[in-house]
Amino acid sequence: MxxxxxxxxxxxxxxxxxxxxxxxxxxxxxxxxxxxxxxxxxxxxxxxxxxxxxxxxxxxxxxxDFRPGPIQTTANPLDVAMRGEGWLAVQSPDGSEAYTRSGSLKVSTNGLLQTRAGHNLIGENGPIAIPPDSEISIASDGTVSAISTVQTQPGPSNVLGRIKLVNPPPAELLRGDDGLFRLQSGQPADVDQNVRLVDGAVEGSNxxxxxxxxxxxxxxxxxxxxxxxxxxxxxxxxxxxxxxxxx
Known part of the structure; x- marks a missing residue:
């Protein structure tokens, strides 16, 4: 019984x-x-x-479930989606490195490029600072460039940094309570040069x-x-x- x-x-x-x-x-x-x-x-x-x-x-x-979600075009220059596999590296509130597929980005009041949730994006040389009065563009390899909008004539494009793009094995990723993913080892993942972005689009939920x-x-x-x-x-x-x- x-x-x-x-x-x-x-x-x-x-x-x-x-x-x-x-x-x-x-x-x-x-x-x-x-x-x-x-x-x-x-x-x-x-x-x-x-x-x-x-x-x-x-x-x-x-x-x-690591299957990709649908790609939704937004035409927003600060929106990026992953082309296939890969993750954006962000800084979690405790200062550690974490990963997300949420590519809806914004510029903080301090001029740092971050996600809509307020996590600063990690560049290959540190946080990416956006100068004021600039038009931002993000290349498929994660390179962030800016053109000043103050001048009457468009000036040269200035490279501000490159977003850290990684692609660790899914079996090594662990979801946190904040919705971000981290390596089970606690160590930062290596940069993957093969990861590509789609600008002006975001990836929806799967x-x-x-x-x-x-x-x-x-x-x-x-x-x-x-x-x-x-x-x-x-x-x-x-x-x-x-x-x-x-x-």
């Missing part, structure tokens, strides 16, 4: 966790560069002095809203099934108690 309780109880608990993951994916269906989170279940035996007849369900390591909605419905029904199993276990225990009382 308790074997059923162990399985149903832990199954219901982790179904709620997976429901939260699916809800988070659905909420980020329109977030630029978002990568869907993945959950999977596995059965683990209960280690005790008795026989290993009891098992419980655990949610294995949460993974990430979450399929229809699949997420269907998954939420399926998870809700699975949770009801686990609750039904727990109710059946309770009824069976009550019937067994009645039989023992009669004897």
């Amino acid at each position: 308790d074997r059923l309780i162990y399985t149903a109880m832990t199954g219901a608990r982790h179904i709620l966790d997976q429901q939260a993951t699916t809800s988070n994916n659905l909420a980020n269906a329109t977030t630029t560069g978002f990568r869907a989170q993945l959950d999977s279940f596995r059965a683990v035996p209960v280690v005790s002095e008795g026989l290993p007849t009891r098992t419980f369900v655990v949610d294995s390591t949460v993974g990430t 979450v399929n809203p229809v699949d997420a909605m269907v998954s939420m419905i399926a998870l809700a029904r699975s949770f009801e099934t686990q609750m039904s199993l727990l109710k059946n276990a309770e009824n069976n225990a009550a019937k067994a108690t009645q039989i023992l009382a009669l004897n």
Whole structure:
């Protein structure tokens, strides 16, 4: 009897966790560069002095769907999308290096090039400073150039820096609570000269809203099934108690 309780109880608990993951994916269906989170279940035996007849369900390591999202043209010179594989290197709030696919960029009040979330982009020689009254262009290799708009005649283009573009193996990336990815080793990734950008465009989320909605419905029904199993276990225990009382 308790074997059923162990399985149903832990199954219901982790179904709620997976429901939260699916809800988070659905909420980020329109977030630029978002990568869907993945959950999977596995059965683990209960280690005790008795026989290993009891098992419980655990949610294995949460993974990430690294499939690319759709490219959306914006015609904004500060918007970039990854052409195929690759990541933009940014500075996280704790000062460490992190990676994102969100290429919707802006210039901060301090004149630094950063993402819409406020993370400074890392250049190959440090942060990229944008001079005031300048027209910015970003090349496919990440080179950031500026042309002064103060002069009546357009002046020469000045190279301000080059965005650090990396392409570490997906198996070595770990998603943080802030939505940024980092190497599991904690070390910065090497620059990949083969990574290319698409200017005037951003990459959308790779979450399929229809699949997420269907998954939420399926998870809700699975949770009801686990609750039904727990109710059946309770009824069976009550019937067994009645039989023992009669004897």
